[in-house]
Amino acid sequence: MGSVNVSQSAAAAAARGPGRAPSDQVAVRRANLVRVLGEVRSAGPLSRATVARHTGLTRATVSSLVAELIERGLLRETDFQQDGSVGRPGRRLEIDGRAVAVLGLEVNSRYLAARSTDLADGTRQERRVVHDATREGAERTIRALAGIAAELLDEARAAGAHTAGIGVAVPGPVDAADGSVRAAPNLGWRDVPVARLLRDHLGLPAEVPVVVDNEANLAALAERGRPGSRAADLVYVTGEAGIGAGIVADGGLLRGAGGFSGELGHLQVDPAGERCACGRTGCLETKVGLTAAIRTAAPDLADGPAGAVALDPQELAAELLRRATEGDPRALGGLDEIGRWLGIGLAIPVNLLNPEVIVLGGYFATVAPYLLPAAMRELRERAVAGDPAVARVTGSALGFTAAVRGAAGVVVEEVFADPARLIPPAAGVAVPGLQG
Amino acid sequence: MGSVNVSQSAAAAAARGPGRAPSDQVAVRRANLVRVLGEVRSAGPLSRATVARHTGLTRATVSSLVAELIERGLLRETDFQQDGSVGRPGRRLEIDGRAVAVLGLEVNSRYLAARSTDLADGTRQERRVVHDATREGAERTIRALAGIAAELLDEARAAGAHTAGIGVAVPGPVDAADGSVRAAPNLGWRDVPVARLLRDHLGLPAEVPVVVDNEANLAALAERGRPGSRAADLVYVTGEAGIGAGIVADGGLLRGAGGFSGELGHLQVDPAGERCACGRTGCLETKVGLTAAIRTAAPDLADGPAGAVALDPQELAAELLRRATEGDPRALGGLDEIGRWLGIGLAIPVNLLNPEVIVLGGYFATVAPYLLPAAMRELRERAVAGDPAVARVTGSALGFTAAVRGAAGVVVEEVFADPARLIPPAAGVAVPGLQG
Known part of the structure; x- marks a missing residue:
């Protein structure tokens, strides 16, 4: 009965109308x-x-x-x-967006991304660099991320903008209390204090907030906030080597009791299937993750010492699209098979959560036209309450930038939620350059 | 960013402090x-x-x-x-609960239940009658339900209490706009205007609200509202012939875009499994529904012309418990197998929603001690984020009364959310007896 809570909350504030205490x-x-x-x-x-x-x-x-x-x-x-x-x-x-700068950052297993915006969500600067966070490890990765952040903060300062905060997207569950990553299986990270490391490297004053959250959650928020897509019930599905979901229910992010929601990629869809990197059997990720897509639709790309995972996911997605568009039968057949498994996987949130919209991110968005026919067929067969319960499924218009946009967006929302917290430009808190 | 919305909502009300318009x-x-x-x-x-x-x-x-x-x-x-x-x-x-009466009703495939309470959730009266809603059909079933309701309303009126409203639990998705059941597969009902039929039979004045909702949603609300169990993230799982889930997320009921959430029973857990009554294959309901439990743990009870489904689910559950307690090997082995599949099924909401608590209703609650060891073993193996993500799983202390309690509770909450809507006893709206 969320509505009851909300009305009581509003009532609590409204009640302070007549006879309000001075405090x-x-x-x-x-x-x-x-x-x-x-x-x-x-x-x-x-x-x-x-x-x-x-x-x-x-x-x-x-x-x-x-x-x-x-x-x-x-x-x-x-x-x-x-x-x-x-x-x-x-x-x-x-x-007046110009006086304020907000920074969104993303740690992906294959790249680092950064994006600075003003309050009106106008982009100031964007950066995207290939980076192997698994091989480099947490310390060196956060140092590299801080280097990119410092460049964008310098640019904003030179333009006279005040930094309102930094949001960071990471591929794993986060402890919201201290902004540390509990576990990022695709990076091999455990208990990495991302917020603290970033603060130390940048020498950030305590007044500038650093918000760390799961990439799927932040991408879901970015999708929810897009003009024309204000669905109250939305599921965002990441489509890279790892598969995860960000769930928006009744307009708010569903994080779960401990922040562990959205583990869509490791739900079992085929008990007779192959072993997953997580140690379990027949996980959705083994059927529709980018590695599975390459193996199924473009196996020659998986050749070489490190296999397909050594390539940038955005380039791999573009190559899959190119082959499908040219009518390559292996690509077309493979993507149809991936689409079928994707529909089987999406039937789970559809039946459990009944979202209005499912937004597909990552490579799913790139090759959506070749996945959706089989996926929707499977989904319509599996939706228990029939066609009215089938979510609209759409490729993300934000592509691989959804997480970093969401990371910036979450800080923008914090400013609008409490503008009094923002230090006025007159107070002149200069953000120092890269330290240590 | 639900927190943002809430703070803006509270702010909107608080803002009306100084300089508030007279309206x-x-x-x-x-x-x-x-x-x-x-x-x-x-x-x-x-x-x-x-x-x-x-x-x-x-x-x-x-x-x-x-x-x-x-x-x-x-x-x-x-x-x-x-x-x-x-x-x-x-x-x-x-x-002062005494002056107000609230009525909760439940249509189950095997019985009708009713419960009248005061505002402080003190029970006035309870009724439970065996009734085959599938065979009797919607019209006769609602007429029988109205007969029970009229008795309880008479009792409340005789005690000087004013009727604040009626809540009705039904086993299927509901159109909240008009209180009609869209589809109740286990009853064979489609598009039954439960609220309107009940109003007509009882001759209820328009001021008395009738709220119709899915049984799993109402049971979840009843569990959330129990003293000492105020989990913000809770999943209630029904355990009768049909299996469904009521989801509480961030303290509020998750209904989904069209009210079709919670279809846990028809998620596929065994692609090589048997055909479900819904027409699909390997649904969780085919593994852990009461019919499957009887077949697996006490097959002799399934004999006879109509099979086990002709018996009262509460009696069947009690018989299963009796046999397990006496060490009947067939019952013990069967319930262990059911528990294993239950754990496989519960791993889905655990990984997707990360609830703090899962409450098992119906026969699951009765035989929980014989289901939980295997279920928890399976759940611990399947929780992607490890032990911190494993929900506490517990049998419902409300047993088969959870839905009817939730139905009454939802009306109680409406009174607390807007007491001004309640007609004062002085206005003397008498609820007439049974009509038509």
């Missing part, structure tokens, strides 16, 4: 900052009068809040000329 | 009624002064709200003598 005044102002900023974000550009009307706040209160948000570099006020009108233009409030 | 006054008073009632419910008995302090409301506001809640029969004020103190006793507010 609540700071909390109310903080909440009002969120309210005004959120209003401009969702409906802006808006005049002050419209903000007052939408929020139920007085004009005087709105003006005081707007002054603080402008000072913090979150809002700006610009002239606005109504179409066809003459005379003095009105003034409109809008989100 | 919000009614909403604020409604929210304050919820707040005061909730405070007494969770922390009571409490003095008016303590309620004022906990809610941040003024004494005068609290007194006005308390007067309304007493008038509506939801609160009462009693003398309270501090231990060891002398002199005039203080006055304390507490929930």
Whole structure:
């Protein structure tokens, strides 16, 4: 009965209306900052009068809040000329992304990625470098990641932007309390304190938050936040060497009791199948992971000393697509077989969670047209409640960038959720360069 | 980012503090009624002064709200003598359940159940009658259910209680908009307007809500609401002829986009297995449903013209337990085998959802000691994130009453979520007897 909880929570705040104790005044102002900023974000550009009307706040209160948000570099006020009108233009409030920089980072088994954005999700800079995190190990990998981060932070600082925080996507379950990776089987990592290592290398002040989360969770948030895709119930499925799921239920991320949700890749789909890297038998990952796809659809690419896993997954996906598009029978037959197993796997979240949308990431997104016919056939046969229960399945429009976008996005949301936490640019916290 | 949404929602309400528009006054008073009632419910008995302090409301506001809640029969004020103190006793507010009656009903394939409670979840009356809903069909079944409901409503009225609403548990997905059952495969029902039929038979006034929901969802809510079991992430698994799951995630029921979540019983666990009643192959239900359990652990009970399904599931469960307790090798071996498959099935929600607790209902609860060793062995082997990710698995203490308790509980929560909706006893809406 989440609705009950929500209404009680809203009630608790609303209850402080008449007869509110003075100690609540700071909390109310903080909440009002969120309210005004959120209003401009969702409906802006808006005049002050419209903000007052939408929020139920007085004009005087709105003006005081707007002054603080402008000072913090979150809002700006610009002239606005109504179409066809003459005379003095009105003034409109809008989100001022330029003064704030947010950094998203990703540790993948084959590459490191970084992306800096402003508050309006405008990209400042992107980086993507091939990196073997398994061979390099945690220490050297985080040092390399910090090097890329420092470049992007320098660029943002040179452009006069204040760093609001850093989000990091990692391929494994994370301890949210301290931002450490508990286990990343595809990297061979265990208990790596990613947030602390990154802070140390960058010499970050304590005021700049570093948020570490599972790549599938962050990709799911990035997909949920895309314009036009605001599904309240969505499952994002990663498609690389490892297969995992990020689950959005009722609009929020479903993390589970210990943050271990979404282990879709190691659900058993074939008890008579082959052994998985995890030690179990017949896992979905052995059927539809990128390694299985190469073996099934383009076995010649798996040749060589280290096999296909030594290549960049994005390049492998592009090569699979090229072959399928050219009508290569091995590629077409292999992808159809992969699609069939993918449908068998997707039937599990469909029947258990009934999502509105399933978004396929990684190589699945690249070759989706060649996977989906077989996958949907399998899914329709297996959906217990019939066609109305079959989720819409779609390739991610964000491709291999979903996780790093989600990592930046999660910090953007933190700013909108509590703008008072953001240090105003005037306070001038300079982010130092790379240390140690 | 559910937390973001919640904080913005609370903020939206809090924002209406200074400079609040007059049109919000009614909403604020409604929210304050919820707040005061909730405070007494969770922390009571409490003095008016303590309620004022906990809610941040003024004494005068609290007194006005308390007067309304007493008038509506939801609160009462009693003398309270501090231990060891002398002199005039203080006055304390507490929930007054007696003036309100809530009715929970359940349609099972083998029986009908009813339970009336007061607001404090004190049972007034219980009924349970054997009824073959498959053979009788929807019309006659709902008529029989209405007959039982009318008896309990008469009793409540005779005791001076006002009926706050009726909850109905059914074994299949429900259209929440109109309270109709879309499909109940084990009953052979499709598109049955349960709420409307029940209203017509009982001649219920429009002000009395009738809430229809899936039995597994309602049982999950009943389990979540038990004292000492407030897990935010919980999966309830029904154990009768049909197997289904009710999923609580982050404290709220996970219904999915169309209300089709929880179809655990028809996930495939054995592609080489036998055909299920649903037409698919190797469903979990074919391995651990009550019919499979009888066939495996007590095949002689399945003899006779209609087989084991003609018996009451509660009696069958008791007979299984009796045989296992007496050391019957067929029963022990069979339940161990069922336990193994149950563990294989439970590994799916464990890996996908990472619940803190899995509660086993129906016959699973009765024979849990003979199922759990094999089930936990299987579950520990299959939990991808290892032991920290293995849910606590426990038999339901509510047994076969979980669904009907949940059905009553959901109406109780509606009263606490909006006490202003409840018609005060003074208005005297008499619930008429059985019609048609």
